[in-house]
Amino acid sequence: MTTFNYDDKHCYHCGEDIPPHSHFQVDILGSSRAMCCPGCEAVATTIVQSGLSSYYEFRTEPADKAELVPEELQALTLYDNHDIQQDFVHQKGEFKEALLSIEGVSCAACAWLIERQVHKLPGVKSVKVNTTTHRALLCWDENQIKLSEILTPIHQLGYKAAPFEADAHEQQYHRAMKQYLYRLGIAGIATMQVMMLAFALYFEVFGDLSPEFKQYFRWVSLIFSTPVLLYSALPFYLNAWRNLKARTLGMDVPVSIALLFAYFASLYATVMETGEVFFESIAMFTFFLLLGRFLEMRARRQAAAASANLLKLIPAMARLASGEQVAAKKLKKGDVVTVLAGERIPTDGNIVSGKST
Structure with missing residues (x-):
């Protein structure tokens, strides 16, 4: 209800x-x-x-x-222009795919409403609305339906849809986040396994362990912590190497030294069957460092997401003084454009006639 x-x-x-x-x-x-x-x-x-x-x-x-403005609905046909589409529409097999920015989405019901309405349109293969980022991934058959014919029903529902152009920085961010998730997942799984073995070794929860069992637990801990050191902790080594090349000491330099020293000391103790091992410290330390940096990256991204959505405010088309409409990115120095009342200015320039308030 x-x-x-x-x-x-x-x-x-x-x-x-x-x-x-x-x-x-x-x-x-x-x-x-x-x-x-x-x-x-x-x-x-x-x-x-x-x-x-x-x-x-x-x-x-x-x-x-x-606020259904007829001029806005009519302007949606500009997105059918191939010069405009080349910046945000991608070919996916025999279908077209585009990422849209949706204004007005406030809850899951909004996403459900948009998806149900768009799915009814012929030629639409799929549409997925993300209520967190206010974006929608659209896939359609250009031979059956135009992009403007998909955007218009969304506007008629009371939402405003416009192409979202992901820049190189955002694509790099998504790749980095994906890598961090893999590294974080491996470190997390290894930490849980190694900590269980360390708990048994330190507190002897299974009673007095024989030397054979203790050595077995050490070798298993070594196996689990090795991918953490070689894969999950790789960003620390790369950053430390850059710092050393620049003759500076960043935080990753002592972190890398501590991880490598603890690992090889534990490896020596395991092989020689003497001393103490610190495999659980390596895995846990790496996991929490990665977790902190992962959360930091997400916080930075959320702060930048709002400003990224402002890119859609840049007009896609510009009206030349002759009345011809061209892609705003195709404007050249010396072109004269006409901006009607209430329209957004598509580029920097000087006013040659008329006035604004």
Whole structure:
């Protein structure tokens, strides 16, 4: 059931106050629901007519106020231009694939609504909406449906969809995160196994262990800690090497020395059957260092994600003084563009005529 209990004074779609003398209403879930404006009424009607009324039962937050601007809907056809698509559309077999930035997604019900509506369109292979990043991965057959014909229904639902162009920095971030997850996973699994063996050795939970069992546990600990040292801890060695080449002492230099010294000392103790081993310290130390850096990378990424979404505010097309529309990235020095009232300026330049406020 929906968590909202709006009365006739609040819009059932967006939750805002209804202006006096407003009579916009839509039948939703068997009752007449009050709306604040024609935009919310149109969006709610689209949702109901599409058979997606369940959205209002499962949403956890009100939708954004709908503002259906005809000029914006018409401008979506610009994304069918191949000069524009080459920056964000990729070929995936016989299908096209694009990453979209979705504005207005607030809960899982929003993602469900968009996915259900888009899946109904002929030619759409798949669409997956991520409520955390406010992005959607779209795959479609260009021979059956145009990109603008997919974006328009999303806008009619009250959301704003625009291409998201992942830059080289973001692609590098995803590769680094994937590698960190692999390294962190191996270190975590090895840490659990080695710590269990170390617990048995230190506290003799199985009673007095024979020398053969103790030596067996040491060799098993060596086997588990070796991939941690050679693979999981590799970023520390690479950073330490760069620091030494630059004749500086960063944090990774003492970390690398400590890990290598502890490993080879433990290896010697295992082979010679003497002294103490520190395999559990190697695995645990590496795991927690990787975990800290992984969380740091995620925090930095989340801080940068909001600014990355601002890239969609850059207009994809520019209108030349002659009336011709070209890709904004194709503009050359000396071109004269026309910017209508309410439009975003596509490039830096000087005003040659007209004025703005």
